[in-house]
Amino acid sequence: MKEIITIKDIARMCNVGVATVSRAINDDPGINEKTKEKVLETVRKYRYVPNTSARNLKMTESNTIALVVCGVGNVFFSSMYDDFQNELEKNGYDFFLDSVDNDVNIPAEAFRLSKEKRLKGIIFLGGWINPESRSLLNVNVPFVFCTVSQAIKGPHAPCPTVGISDIIEAKRMVDYLCDMGHRRIAIIAGVEGDMAVGGGRLIGYKQSLAEHGIEVDERLIFHMKKDIDEFTVENGYAVTEELIASGIEFTAVFCISDLTAMGAYRAIYDAGLKIPEDISVVGFDGIEFGDYMYPRITTMVQPRHEMAVESVRILLDLIAGKEDIPDTVFETELLTRDSVKKIN
Amino acid sequence: MKEIITIKDIARMCNVGVATVSRAINDDPGINEKTKEKVLETVRKYRYVPNTSARNLKMTESNTIALVVCGVGNVFFSSMYDDFQNELEKNGYDFFLDSVDNDVNIPAEAFRLSKEKRLKGIIFLGGWINPESRSLLNVNVPFVFCTVSQAIKGPHAPCPTVGISDIIEAKRMVDYLCDMGHRRIAIIAGVEGDMAVGGGRLIGYKQSLAEHGIEVDERLIFHMKKDIDEFTVENGYAVTEELIASGIEFTAVFCISDLTAMGAYRAIYDAGLKIPEDISVVGFDGIEFGDYMYPRITTMVQPRHEMAVESVRILLDLIAGKEDIPDTVFETELLTRDSVKKIN
Numbered sequence: 001m002k003e004i005i006t007i008k009d010i011a012r013m014c015n016v017g018v019a020t021v022s023r024a025i026n027d028d029p030g031i032n033e034k035t036k037e038k039v040l041e042t043v044r045k046y047r048y049v050p051n052t053s054a055r056n057l058k059m060t061e062s063n064t065i066a067l068v069v070c071g072v073g074n075v076f077f078s079s080m081y082d083d084f085q086n087e088l089e090k091n092g093y094d095f096f097l098d099s100v101d102n103d104v105n106i107p108a109e110a111f112r113l114s115k116e117k118r119l120k121g122i123i124f125l126g127g128w129i130n131p132e133s134r135s136l137l138n139v140n141v142p143f144v145f146c147t148v149s150q151a152i153k154g155p156h157a158p159c160p161t162v163g164i165s166d167i168i169e170a171k172r173m174v175d176y177l178c179d180m181g182h183r184r185i186a187i188i189a190g191v192e193g194d195m196a197v198g199g200g201r202l203i204g205y206k207q208s209l210a211e212h213g214i215e216v217d218e219r220l221i222f223h224m225k226k227d228i229d230e231f232t233v234e235n236g237y238a239v240t241e242e243l244i245a246s247g248i249e250f251t252a253v254f255c256i257s258d259l260t261a262m263g264a265y266r267a268i269y270d271a272g273l274k275i276p277e278d279i280s281v282v283g284f285d286g287i288e289f290g291d292y293m294y295p296r297i298t299t300m301v302q303p304r305h306e307m308a309v310e311s312v313r314i315l316l317d318l319i320a321g322k323e324d325i326p327d328t329v330f331e332t333e334l335l336t337r338d339s340v341k342k343i344n
Numbered sequence: 345m346k347e348i349i350t351i352k353d354i355a356r357m358c359n360v361g362v363a364t365v366s367r368a369i370n371d372d373p374g375i376n377e378k379t380k381e382k383v384l385e386t387v388r389k390y391r392y393v394p395n396t397s398a399r400n401l402k403m404t405e406s407n408t409i410a411l412v413v414c415g416v417g418n419v420f421f422s423s424m425y426d427d428f429q430n431e432l433e434k435n436g437y438d439f440f441l442d443s444v445d446n447d448v449n450i451p452a453e454a455f456r457l458s459k460e461k462r463l464k465g466i467i468f469l470g471g472w473i474n475p476e477s478r479s480l481l482n483v484n485v486p487f488v489f490c491t492v493s494q495a496i497k498g499p500h501a502p503c504p505t506v507g508i509s510d511i512i513e514a515k516r517m518v519d520y521l522c523d524m525g526h527r528r529i530a531i532i533a534g535v536e537g538d539m540a541v542g543g544g545r546l547i548g549y550k551q552s553l554a555e556h557g558i559e560v561d562e563r564l565i566f567h568m569k570k571d572i573d574e575f576t577v578e579n580g581y582a583v584t585e586e587l588i589a590s591g592i593e594f595t596a597v598f599c600i601s602d603l604t605a606m607g608a609y610r611a612i613y614d615a616g617l618k619i620p621e622d623i624s625v626v627g628f629d630g631i632e633f634g635d636y637m638y639p640r641i642t643t644m645v646q647p648r649h650e651m652a653v654e655s656v657r658i659l660l661d662l663i664a665g666k667e668d669i670p671d672t673v674f675e676t677e678l679l680t681r682d683s684v685k686k687i688n
Contacts (some may be wrong), residue, residue, distance in 0.1 A: 024370060044481045072441070073422040077415045081416045097416070097441035099429055138369060165408055233636050266636045292577050292610045294638040 007036040014039050064094040065315065066119050070112055070127025072099035074231060076285050077126055083308035084123065092317060093120065100127065105134040114141045121315045124148055128196040142318030146311040160325040162311045164302055165334045166200025167207065169332040173282055173300050174208035174254055176334055181343030182252040183278060188239050188260050191230060201256040201284065219248050236263025249342060251280060258283035258290045262296050276341035286335060295338035303330050359498050368457060370658050377545050408438040409659065410463050412454055414471025418575060420629050421470050427652035428467065435660060437464065445472065451480040458485045463657045465614045468492055472540040486662030490655040504669040506655045508646055510544025511551065513676040517626055517644050518552035518598055520678055525687030526596040526624060532565040532583050544629065545600040563590035563592050578608025595624060595687060600649045602627035620685035630679060639682035647674050
């Protein structure tokens with residue numbers, strides 16, 4: 001049964017009029033229940049697809065925006081999906097989510113998408129894009145980077161970005177630890193060589209220590225492991241285990257994400273140590289789970305909702321033809337909870 | 345500049361041959377760097393889209409599978425996205441994720457999708473579908489329900505399901521609490537009237553109590569709040585606060601999801617109580633975060649990876665024309681960790 005089945009075929013097979021088939025499909029009350037059942041059985045059997053001109057029109061005028069996410073299972077990102085969706089649908093756009101691996105060529109994937117799905121635009125969420133890559137030049141729809149590190153914006157990424165300054169905000173987090181009297185502060189930074197989010201936060205850590213007259217002790221800088229997914233609880237756990245096992249003295253640890261901090265918590269518990277009595281821990285991002293840990297995690301809260309809304313606003317401006325849109329840099333908010341002890 | 349720009353236009357504007365434009369776009373090394381720069385500038389300026397026949401072919405032969413998720417930010421689901429993606433890509437399919445609200449007509453959305461994106465198939469993940477709904481009959485591509493409660497499978501949902509038995513597995517969780525000596529066991533169940541996952545797990549709770557000769561005390565049955573997203577930490581927190589404030593005696597609480605249990609933890613901490621010394625807590629699902637809580641959450645582990653792989657396998661069978669595929673019911677694994685105290 002390969003040829004295309006039309007509404008007339010269905011009507012003929014059921015021995016009813018075309019209008020009756022239409023009513024059955026549209027759950028119209030003005031139709032006998034038994035007839036309806038018969039029509040729907042036939043519709044199903046022959047996989048008939050209603051094919052009105054209105055629907056064809058919609059198929060041609062795609063109004064779809066893609067959210068291309070690198071780290072789709074990361075709760076920092078997944079907590080933003082609803083914001084993106086609500087904001088896009090409010091403006092009459094469909095939305096779908098495309099997940100890309102860290103090692104996938106993100107711009108190439110975006111180009112492929114923009115061709116196959118007749119997109120109106122793309123929002124990139126997370127990930128890292130080689131600033132030398134030219135592939136973005138080939139993406140033929142407007143696009144925005146959201147929470148993609150500012151550092152990566154090379155000459156060939158001609159689009160506005162929405163995010164925070166990782167350097168400045170990480171520095172503020174470490175400033176707080178210094179103000180609480182800590183001087184032996186470890187960091188769980190991104191993977192070695194990270195030039196994006198992880199790299200920026202490491203620079204902020206070093207700047208804060210320098211300003212507080214504390215010499216950077218390279219032995220206190222730990223990097224996420226490359227063989228475990230980045231920014232995950234597992235990675236935070238594995239690295240903190242090593243940090244504790246190293247025997248190097250420290251009173252506080254700055255985890256560059258809350259998920260990493262959750263992993264650090266477990267390693268600290270498992271070592272028989274208490275937070276914050278023995279070790280103070282701070283995170284970054286402000287995911288909701290930090291509030292459910294014991295003790296609550298002190299962190300820098302990124303304004304995720306506002307970042308999503310702003311990304312959509314900018315994308316709509318781009319679609320409308322607006323040019324030279326500046327980058328948007330949000331500030332984070334220090335949220336002091338229960339995971340830092342004051343040292344005198 | 346509304347008309348379509350061709351590769352010949354770009355070549356003419358740059359004063360080069362068509363092959364040179366092609367080389368520039370494809371990052372071919374055999375081209376002068378300056379020429380390449382000029383071509384790419386022009387490509388960008390005029391938003392030229394390469395339009396080879398190979399690509400056109402690909403556009404027509406869409407090989408895309410949609411994952412329609414209800415509760416896209418729920419970590420139980422988001423931890424499965426990579427499994428779905430890997431499994432689909434391994435089999436030569438593209439993948440995208442479509443997020444639907446709980447109150448959206450999921451089958452109608454699926455029908456819309458299947459029309460607009462020329463899908464090869466759909467996997468539904470989570471959510472609840474009215475068993476009386478006929479809309480699924482209109483979906484013209486093969487589809488599978490994954491972790492959609494068995495209970496919902498009505499006569500008009502003609503597709504295989506992959507999941508667990510919520511009744512049997514919840515009963516096993518409560519059996520464990522009974523075996524540990526608990527008789528005053530509260531439950532944080534789904535919203536009132538839940539006929540899907542929440543409803544099944546509540547039945548399992550009651551069956552277990554009955555088998556252990558414990559009369560069901562309706563005052564110990566608490567439902568998730570309808571004004572907060574279901575199965576979230578916030579909901580678990582709010583309900584557990586009420587449970588504690590009610591003053592009703594209980595020694596253990598069965599939270600029907602791990603996220604709910606994480607919320608319960610916070611409410612118990614905030615009341616100045618200890619887990620498991622004062623109250624034992626168990627969850628359900630086996631999400632990774634349960635291992636990072638203090639104490640670790642005892643739970644029933646759903647085989648998420650296997651469920652994703654099996655869903656894809658079944659969908660591919662459906663696409664290949666296989667019929668009468670039976671439902672797949674997985675078992676969960678009791679994972680005893682640190683959140684239950686033995687009572688004598």
